[in-house]
Amino acid sequence: MSTMDNTPAAIGISCQLLPACSDDLRREKVRLEGKLNGIDFVEVGDDGVTLCVHLFGGVPSDIAVANVRISGGDRITGLRVLSVSEENEPDMHDDVCLRVVLDREGDHSAYCLCLVDASSGDDPANWRAYPGFDPRYACAPLRFRLGCAKDLDCAAATACVKPAPSLPDINYLAKDYASFRQLFFDRMAITVPGWQERHVPDIGVALVEVMAYVADHLSYYQDAVATEAYLATARRRISVRRHARLVDYRMHEGCNARAFVTLALAAGEQTLALDQLLLLVPPPGQLPVAPGPIDAKALDAARAQGALVFEPMTLDGADTITVVAAQSAIRIYTWGNQRCCLPRGSTQAVLLDAPLPAPPTETPPPGTPPGSDGGGTPLPQVRSEEVNAPRRALKLKPGDFLIFEEVLGVSTGNPADADPSHRHAVRLTGVQERVDPLDGSLLLQVNWDACDALPFDLCLSVRLSSPDCRWIDDVSLARGNVLLVDHGDHPPGQCQCDALCVPPEAIDDADYPGLSSAMASVPDACMRCQSLKEECWLVPGNAQYECCVCDGAVQDVIRPAGDSGHALNGSPLTWAEPLPTASGVPVCLLLSRDPRQAQPQLRVCGGRLDEVLISGIPDAGYQWAARHDLLESGPNDRHFVVEVDDDGVAHLRFGDGTLGRQPQAGDFFRALPRIGNGSVGNVGCDSIVWLAVKAGAAPEGIVPRNPMAASGGTDPESLAEVKRYAPGAFRANALRAITADDYAMFAAREPALQGASCQLAWTGGWYEADVVVDPRGAESLAPALAAKVKRDLWPYRRIGHDLAVLAARYVPLLIELRVCVLPDFLVAHVKADLLDRFTAGLRSDGVPGFFHPDCLLLGSPVYASALIAEAQAVAGVAHVELITLAREEGGVSGDVPADGVLHLASMEIAQIDSSPDHPDRGSITFIMGGGR
Known part of the structure; x- marks a missing residue:
């Protein structure tokens, strides 16, 4: 009769027990309980x-050599234990350990040391x-030599690593729909031979075929x-825009046009809000067109039919x-004179400070002004009681615009014959009240910047040719009530409210x-959203939870945006160059445009729903600013970039959390774009x-009118232009002056100079x-001017170079010409x-002379x-x-260079003033012969 042994089998021990776990919680539990x-x-x-x-507890007193086993090894195997003993020396170890002495040292591979029952045998x-040891910790891995350098982390890799999947057999020659379709059929013939449909x-x-289509698209x-x-x-x-930016080339998207508009009013005055x-x-x-105001219904109809809209620009903080x-x-x-004009280059004028008189009741006799100014306002003679009235009608002030316009033909007196190119806008820098002491007329003297000087002669009064011979006054007038406007409109937008206008139980928290x-x-x-006249959207995404670091820790929740970009509905988006920040900027600078400095015209706000979805404009902390790029934006900067695609659609690109702030999923955004751009304006x-x-x-x-054409509107830069100019653009914009030619190049940028030269002079130390x-x-x-040039050059100078701005060295010349005159001409x-042609000033016809500076x-x-x-x-x-061509200093009559060229140094300028008061400034002499 046999008996069955009910004793449980002993648990095997090893250094690689399954399962492999990353968090070893049992180790601390065994250590604290003290049972094993x-x-x-x-x-x-x-x-x-x-x-x-080192053990969790004390060293067993009866442990011997037979209880210590070492397995493993690659080149050196079969290590034997020579002795074991308890070691209790605090100077060497923090705790008690079991000292084990081996017969030799192992190799670089891993070994396993186990404390076993002596009766276990030799088979691992x-x-x-x-006895008394936890089977999970009866063995410990052992390495005699580290398999890594001392400056590396020798921690073991994660045990639970998925093996790399085997790569599929891909036919890279299949690139279109037909080849992909055939490839799939061939594969099906191998995997499913019975399917031959x-x-x-x-x-x-x-x-x-669906998979072939998807593969073709990919x-x-x-x-x-x-x-x-x-x-x-x-x-x-x-793509081209981003490539060009990598080589420091800024691709522009065009610029809107600007224009000056005058507002005519029949009587009185009105104050209007510019915004x-x-x-x-x-x-x-659309014909006929009646100039003047239109109502809201006509405005909507005009927008729908493609009317161009211009908006006033705010200058120097003025809002009305x-x-x-x-x-x-x-x-x-004209101070009572006739045949007058404002000459070219004028920077001031005197205006008659009185309202225009009423139209005449009968035809004026010869010698009186005509009956129209060309703009619909009658212009008869000014009555003396109106001129001498003790009241002023004009309210011009510095900073206002004024447009000078020729309203009557100079030859005929007909408004239709007025030259449309004789119209010029200026910005007043000074306004002084004056009174004519002769007849007491109230006057207004106005001044403007030299940059806005008249580019032509503006005729004020003329006399017609015979047989009429009438005097025509008020050939040109000045227009006030001028607005600076630019192209672009803020059409009402449509807000996307579908996600907000759902029942509470249907709210989508997943997206x-x-x-x-x-x-x-x-x-x-929902009601707030539908009342907004802007574009608005919710940022989609999902909530992600960070991994659990320890028990009871608060989990970090992040909400990355699935797609933080947005495409605006209207096009083309307006790009406008910012106005100068200085006050009183003249017209010449206001109309000087650089499309590469233009910024997109839109207001973007985004953030929490309750802070952004309000009736007015959200707080400044929720407003996002447009930038040309995000390369200098920080992780908390609310910046975005506008990128226009090939169809003219503007895409908003926000930051990624490193370069610019990244929108969060669930944020609410609203945008008010301005539409209208390019040369169409x-x-x-x-x-x-x-x-x-x-x-x-x-x-x-009030009747608006633009006497001058709008200007400055520029179309977006083409791809061909970018590809042509971008690769070499960085060479065109030098940032440092290294050689002498570099200093001359930077100095020549000053508009008040017509040339510059430079040489590097050794001072003894630098x-x-x-x-x-x-x-x-x-x-x-x-x-x-010298101080300004030096100040402008200073940022470009090379370290270690001193800088000096000097005047050119003028070299007086001595020139003698023998001239033979034809018999039929007077020598004088x-x-x-000849003297007129070789003058140092302007010739009689206004052209600079041969020796003009x-x-x-x-x-x-x-x-x-x-x-x-x-x-x-x-x-x-x-x-x-030519008898003489030489420097005046040391030159004598008869000196002429052998090659016919009198060379000058790079810092010298020839000087021939031929002035009797300054004979030391060069001269030219003509020895005349012949003639009569």
Whole structure:
């Protein structure tokens, strides 16, 4: 009779027990309870054969050599234990350990040390734990030599690692729909040989064709990515823009147009808010057009039909304009003289400060002004009681705009014959009240910047040719009530409210995390959203929870946006160059445009639903600013970039959390874009004739008009231009002056100079950049101009270089010409013409003379052939012979360079003033012969 042994089998021990766990919680539990003992870790001594086995508890007193087993090893195996003993030396170890001495040192591979029952045998598979030891900790891994360097982390890799999947067999020659379809059928023939259906209605064939279509689309996308990866091959506008930015080239999206609009009023005055005004160009093909105000219904219809909308620009903080009837057409005072004009280059004028008189009742006799100013305002003689009235009608002030306009034909007196190019806008810098002491007329003297000087002669009064011979006054007038406007409109937008206008139980927290709690704080979100006249959207995404670090810790919840970008509905988006921040900027600078400095015109706000979905404009902390790029944006900067695609659609690109702030899923955004851009805004004169307001009724009696054509509108830069200029653009914008030519190049950028030269002079300890400049229209260098040039050059100078700005060295020349005059010409007349041609000032016809300072440049040589050719061009000259061409200092009569060229140094300028008061400034002498 046999008996069954009910004793449980002993648990096997090893250094690689399953399952493998990352968090070893049992180790601490065994240590604290103290019921079982185990190996904590094994320490290898410096000699390589002495081991110190640290245990959870004390060292068993009866442990012997037979209880310590070592397995493993690659090159060195079968390690034997020579002795074991308890080691209790606090100077060597923090706790008690079991000292084990081996017969030799192991290799670099892993070993396993186990404390076993002595009766376990020699087979590691049958080893049992030492009595009282936890089987999980009866063994410990052991390495005699580290398999990594001392400066590396030798921690073991994670045990639960998935093996890398085997790569599928891919035919990379399949790139289109047909080849993918055939590839799938070939694969199906191998995996499912029994399926041989090829009819189109079959479900299997349909699935194969769907997959072939998707594969074809992905293949095209793969090819497109490779194409867009390089500037030379990229075809999409956004790709080209990003490539160009990498080489510091800023691709521009065009710029809107600007124009000056006058507001005419029949009587009285009205004050208008600039932020409510709209100026319109009627839609094409709409006739007849009645200039003046239009109502809200007509405004909506005009927008729908393609009317161009202009909005006033705010200058120097002004938010209103007062339209004065007397400033609709202002007479330019001539002090009672006739045949007057404002000459070219004028920077001041005197205006008659009185309202225009009423129209006459009968035809005026000869000698009186005509009956119209060309703009619809009658202009008879001014009555004395109106002129001498003790009241002023004009309310002009510094900073106001004024437009000078020729309203009557100079030859006929007919308004239709007025020259439309004789219209010029200026910005007043000074306004002084004056009174004519002769008749007491109230006057207003106005001044403007030299940059806005008249570019033409403005005729004020003329006399018609015979047989009429009438005097015509008020040929030109000044227009006040001028607005600076630019192209672009803020059309009402449509808000996307679908996610907000759902029942509470249908709120989508999966795509818009936190939406339900946000809607609870804003119960009327749907009504608010539908009342907004802007574009608005919710940022989609999902909530992600960070991993649990320890028990009871608060989990971090992040809400990354699934797609934080947005495409605006309207196009083209307006791009406008910011106005100068200085006050009183002249017209010439206001109309000088740089499309690369233009910024997108839209207001973007985004953040929490309850803070952004409000009736007014959200707080500044929720407003996002447009930037050309995000390379300098920090992780908390609310910046975005506008990128325009090939169809003109503007895409908003936000940051990623490192370069710019990243929107969070569930955030609410609203945008108010401005629409209208490019050269289409460069409308002709007298095109902007409608006035409207954004809200309410339009003011009655005000008629807008743009006397001059709009300008500055620029179309977006083409891809061909970017690909042509971007690769070399960085070379065109130097940032440092290294050589002498660099200093000269930077100095020549000053508009008041017509040339510059430089040489690096050794001072004994360092170099000094001596920059010699040639002022435009002058022979002397003003101290203020020299200081300005030095100040502008200072940021570019090389470290270790001194900088000096010097005047050019003028070299007086001695020139003698022998001129033979034709027999039929008077010698005196020919000599007078020669002196006029070789003058250092302006010739009688207004052209600079041969020796004018602007015609003599730094380092430019004087050619004998040029002198002879200039003299030979005078009527009556038969022959010219050059006798002398030399420097006045040391030169004598008869000196002529052998090659016919008098060379000058790079810092010298020829000087021939031929002034009897200054003979030391060079001279030219004509020895006349022949003639009569």
